[in-house]
Amino acid sequence: MLQVKNLNITLAGATRDISIVKDVSFELDAGRSLGVVGESGSGKSMTALAVMGLLPGAIRASGSINLAGQELLSLSEQEMCSVRGNKVAMIFQEPMTSLNPVQTIGRQVAEPLTLHKGMTRAAARQEAIRLLDRVGIPDAARRLDVYPHQLSGGQRQRVMIAIALSCSPKVLVADEPTTALDVTVQRQILDLLRELVSETRMALIIISHDLGVIGEMVDEMLVMYGGNVVERGQADKIFSQPAHPYTSRLLEAIPRFGMSRSERLKTIPGTMPEIGSEMKSCIFAGRCDLVCAECLQAPPPFVSVDDAHVAACIKAGRVMETAQ
Amino acid sequence: MIAFLLRRIATFVATLAIASVVIFAALELLPGDPAQIMLGIDAPPDALEALQKKLGVDRPMVERYFTWIGGLVVGDMGESFTYVMPVSELIMTRLGVTLPLALLAALISVAIGVPVGLYAAANHKTPRDYGVMIFGQLGIAIPNFWFAILLVLVFSIYLGWFPAGGFPGWSAGFWPAIKALILPAFSLAIVEAAIFARISRSAVLDVLREDFVRTARAKGLSRKSTLVKHVLRNAMIPIITICGLELSSLLVGTIVIEQVFNIPGLGRLVFQSLTQLDLMVVKNLIMLLVALVVFINLVVDLLYAVIDPRLKHQGH
Amino acid sequence: MSTFLKNARMHRSLMIGGVLTLLLLSVAVLSLFWTPWSPTAIDIANKLKGPSAKHWLGTDHLGRDVLSMLMSGSQISIIVGFLAVSVGLLVGVALGALASTYRGWVEELIMRMSDFSIAFPIIITAVLLTAILGPGTVNSILAIGIFNIPIFARITRGAANAAWAREYVMAAQTCGKGRLRITIEHVLPNISGALIVQATILFAVAILAEAALSFLGLGTQPPEPSWGKMLNNAQTFVGLAPHLAIFPGLAIALSVLGLNLIGDGLRDVLDPKLARAR
Numbered sequence: 001m002l003q004v005k006n007l008n009i010t011l012a013g014a015t016r017d018i019s020i021v022k023d024v025s026f027e028l029d030a031g032r033s034l035g036v037v038g039e040s041g042s043g044k045s046m047t048a049l050a051v052m053g054l055l056p057g058a059i060r061a062s063g064s065i066n067l068a069g070q071e072l073l074s075l076s077e078q079e080m081c082s083v084r085g086n087k088v089a090m091i092f093q094e095p096m097t098s099l100n101p102v103q104t105i106g107r108q109v110a111e112p113l114t115l116h117k118g119m120t121r122a123a124a125r126q127e128a129i130r131l132l133d134r135v136g137i138p139d140a141a142r143r144l145d146v147y148p149h150q151l152s153g154g155q156r157q158r159v160m161i162a163i164a165l166s167c168s169p170k171v172l173v174a175d176e177p178t179t180a181l182d183v184t185v186q187r188q189i190l191d192l193l194r195e196l197v198s199e200t201r202m203a204l205i206i207i208s209h210d211l212g213v214i215g216e217m218v219d220e221m222l223v224m225y226g227g228n229v230v231e232r233g234q235a236d237k238i239f240s241q242p243a244h245p246y247t248s249r250l251l252e253a254i255p256r257f258g259m260s261r262s263e264r265l266k267t268i269p270g271t272m273p274e275i276g277s278e279m280k281s282c283i284f285a286g287r288c289d290l291v292c293a294e295c296l297q298a299p300p301p302f303v304s305v306d307d308a309h310v311a312a313c314i315k316a317g318r319v320m321e322t323a324q
Numbered sequence: 325m326i327a328f329l330l331r332r333i334a335t336f337v338a339t340l341a342i343a344s345v346v347i348f349a350a351l352e353l354l355p356g357d358p359a360q361i362m363l364g365i366d367a368p369p370d371a372l373e374a375l376q377k378k379l380g381v382d383r384p385m386v387e388r389y390f391t392w393i394g395g396l397v398v399g400d401m402g403e404s405f406t407y408v409m410p411v412s413e414l415i416m417t418r419l420g421v422t423l424p425l426a427l428l429a430a431l432i433s434v435a436i437g438v439p440v441g442l443y444a445a446a447n448h449k450t451p452r453d454y455g456v457m458i459f460g461q462l463g464i465a466i467p468n469f470w471f472a473i474l475l476v477l478v479f480s481i482y483l484g485w486f487p488a489g490g491f492p493g494w495s496a497g498f499w500p501a502i503k504a505l506i507l508p509a510f511s512l513a514i515v516e517a518a519i520f521a522r523i524s525r526s527a528v529l530d531v532l533r534e535d536f537v538r539t540a541r542a543k544g545l546s547r548k549s550t551l552v553k554h555v556l557r558n559a560m561i562p563i564i565t566i567c568g569l570e571l572s573s574l575l576v577g578t579i580v581i582e583q584v585f586n587i588p589g590l591g592r593l594v595f596q597s598l599t600q601l602d603l604m605v606v607k608n609l610i611m612l613l614v615a616l617v618v619f620i621n622l623v624v625d626l627l628y629a630v631i632d633p634r635l636k637h638q639g640h
Numbered sequence: 641m642s643t644f645l646k647n648a649r650m651h652r653s654l655m656i657g658g659v660l661t662l663l664l665l666s667v668a669v670l671s672l673f674w675t676p677w678s679p680t681a682i683d684i685a686n687k688l689k690g691p692s693a694k695h696w697l698g699t700d701h702l703g704r705d706v707l708s709m710l711m712s713g714s715q716i717s718i719i720v721g722f723l724a725v726s727v728g729l730l731v732g733v734a735l736g737a738l739a740s741t742y743r744g745w746v747e748e749l750i751m752r753m754s755d756f757s758i759a760f761p762i763i764i765t766a767v768l769l770t771a772i773l774g775p776g777t778v779n780s781i782l783a784i785g786i787f788n789i790p791i792f793a794r795i796t797r798g799a800a801n802a803a804w805a806r807e808y809v810m811a812a813q814t815c816g817k818g819r820l821r822i823t824i825e826h827v828l829p830n831i832s833g834a835l836i837v838q839a840t841i842l843f844a845v846a847i848l849a850e851a852a853l854s855f856l857g858l859g860t861q862p863p864e865p866s867w868g869k870m871l872n873n874a875q876t877f878v879g880l881a882p883h884l885a886i887f888p889g890l891a892i893a894l895s896v897l898g899l900n901l902i903g904d905g906l907r908d909v910l911d912p913k914l915a916r917a918r
Contacts, residue, residue, distance in 0.1 A: 085544030097535040112543045147633040465897035470889030576761045
């Protein structure tokens with residue numbers, strides 16, 4: 001239903017264009033979920049904003065983003081407005097600041113309904129109660145008239161989800177939806193998202209820097225590094241058998257139950273190459289301990305290691321073996 | 325909300341009380357006998373004595389202060405010896421000119437300044453934006469009384485569209501009266517408009533950086549609807565604060581502009597009574613101006629609470 | 641790219657402001673030694689003359705040379721501006737620093753006092769002072785200076801409170817230094833940037849206010865030349881001799897513009913966080 005092909009995101013500079021995201025492709029069916037994982041600066045949030053058509057400033061996207069037959073990148077701004085919040089919706093990292101502080105939450109939840117569905121204010125208000133109730137806001141009818149500052153962070157994120165859900169979007173993009181929340185609340189919000197996906201058959205793109213948080217709740221996974229996809233495949237497969245050294249190192253960095261106290265969490269030495277740096281070698285070469293001469297000669301092609309599981313590493317097979 | 329209201333009103337009253345003490349004490353500091361100062365050295369002794377009695381010079385200071393305040397509360401401001409009429413009546417007549425002038429100027433400056441600022445913010449970092457910023461810089465650098473003289477030069481002397489000064493009074497009819505106030509109002513307003521433009525622009529730019537603006541865009545609102553429905557009200561919070569400050573500075577500005585245009589308002593009364601050392605008028609007039617300034621600030625604070633729901637629930 | 645544009649703009653406003661202010665200062669210094677004519681020399685035969693080779697900017701209603709009066713008038717503007725800002729700076733910074741050093745009721749008292757001062761705008765204070773002292777330059781300095789005090793106090797307190805929360809101040813505290821000593825040695829030097837910016841902008845405000853007070857006859861008295869007084873005289877003859885009104889006004893506007901531009905430019909340089917919004 002959502003097909004992203006060769007998505008490139010560039011910042012138009014004075015002398016040259018700076019590439020932020022290179023050649024991202026993925027497909028997502030209704031009722032399925034995709035996790036996009038990467039460090040900050042890996043291009044994951046930019047990819048999400050590109051799907052929304054909300055890239056800031058002089059940043060442009062090229063390639064193809066096809067939503068149920070509609071090519072989003074070729075839409076005018078006006079046409080895109082009728083897609084946003086309607087067919088694709090988004091929730092953000094900071095629930096504390098993502099709601100308008102001077103409007104009641106009822107009004108904010110009802111707004112997309114009057115905008116896209118042509119509902120009257122009264123009808124939209126009724127629907128808002130139903131939505132708030134669905135996302136788990138207790139006593140929704142009375143909460144309609146409160147302001148965001150009267151709610152907790154978790155509740156605000158629920159309100160954000162209600163807003164995103166209001167027009168029954170085909171795709172929901174969640175950018176680090178739980179990063180700013182307490183651990184216990186994180187779990188509840190993720191569970192809610194998972195329920196909603198199976199209930200409404202929408203497709204979910206969930207973006208996180210934390211493999212542990214989303215790894216177990218998504219169907220498919222996209223691992224990004226320095227603006228590139230380095231591994232793509234079914235989440236459980238990637239989890240059990242990563243094929244890219246970066247993914248493998250990321251998994252080692254997740255704290256697990258039963259770890260002995262003396263065991264230190266592994267870190268990945270080095271830093272990600274700066275955005276826009278032209279790479280003539282594998283982008284991970286500088287931090288990889290499997291690096292060889294061949295890695296430095298050209299960026300590696302995608303190697304298919306399994307059914308719909310690919311990794312941008314010439315030693316993918318070896319990585320998988322060591323992971324086992 | 326009620327606690328907030330009460331607290332603000334208490335501050336208002338306290339400020340007025342302290343201000344009245346300051347004004348009273350300052351004028352008490354005048355060396356010599358106030359009656360003598362008002363009437364001059366060669367005043368006839370019986371007139372002097374009558375005025376002394378009226379001023380209550382012989383009574384203790386504290387008593388005179390409370391007599392004054394007691395009078396103020398019931399609207400009795402004593403009598404002006406140069407105009408031979410109650411000060412309150414004198415002030416009310418003059419207020420009938422100054423208040424419309426200040427309000428007209430406020431209206432013009434907000435009507436020009438705020439839209440211009442929004443326009444600049446909506447066109448951030450384009451030549452239009454820079455144009456507005458240059459207007460803003462010039463506006464705050466130009467003295468309003470100079471601008472007034474230039475307006476007179478162009479619109480009264482060269483073009484003859486408006487009178488160069490004077491005020492026919494409201495009895496002359498609405499239009500002639502308003503016509504006499506237009507140039508003065510514009511001289512006051514343009515400078516303030518420049519300030520409004522700068523403040524509105526930066527207020528909107530600040531709000532545009534907020535996360536909830538992105539949420540509004542993600543809902544499918546166009547740039548324009550986002551600006552109108554979500555940005556403006558939030559930007560209003562700093563704009564209103566400045567409005568209050570500027571409204572009081574407009575009120576004070578009328579003192580200068582009335583001099584330029586020879587308009588018989590409070591501003592001219594300040595100077596007439598000052599040159600004639602009509603202290604009864606000076607004292608009450610300054611008190612009134614101070615009270616108006618403080619009152620405007622109170623209104624601004626209350627408006628604040630209406631616009632920003634976070635303030636209302638501070639007590640929670 | 642955008643930072644480059646911003647820098648260019650910032651430097652441009654600093655540069656234009658610097659040139660204008662330098663011009664103002666050099667004219668004032670020059671006028672101490674030389675003016676084309678005596679600024680007080682009356683020559684009724686040549687009154688209300690427009691600009692000519694003899695009198696570059698014309699003459700006023702008493703035949704005095706406008707350029708010479710403008711040049712001398714700059715002295716008063718600068719003196720009043722300098723003293724008024726100094727009064728505000730000395731008293732205001734001291735109060736603000738005290739508030740931030742001792743917090744508690746000291747801070748509360750000083751801040752309530754500064755809230756109260758909103759009730760007394762410059763002109764009202766000047767009127768009150770004139771009633772007591774009679775008109776004069778001292779009135780202008782006092783009225784503007786008093787007006788500046790709470791502004792400096794508020795800025796100092798705000799910036800100092802922020803500085804107190806910084807690590808280097810905490811480090812100084814752990815060394816056992818007294819609060820007042822920390823304020824003087826660590827806090828004040830670190831907030832000097834914000835104070836310099838504010839002083840520049842208030843200097844501009846002072847020049848405007850001095851002109852207004854002299855224009856109203858509350859400030860500088862004749863025969864001492866002042867820009868405000870010149871505009872007051874010009875008003876009567878504006879139909880006959882518009883140049884009388886134009887040049888003093890330009891002098892005020894350009895001086896104020898110059899200082900404001902410097903203030904804005906300095907804010908960009910010294911306090912990038914504040915400049916972000918603009």
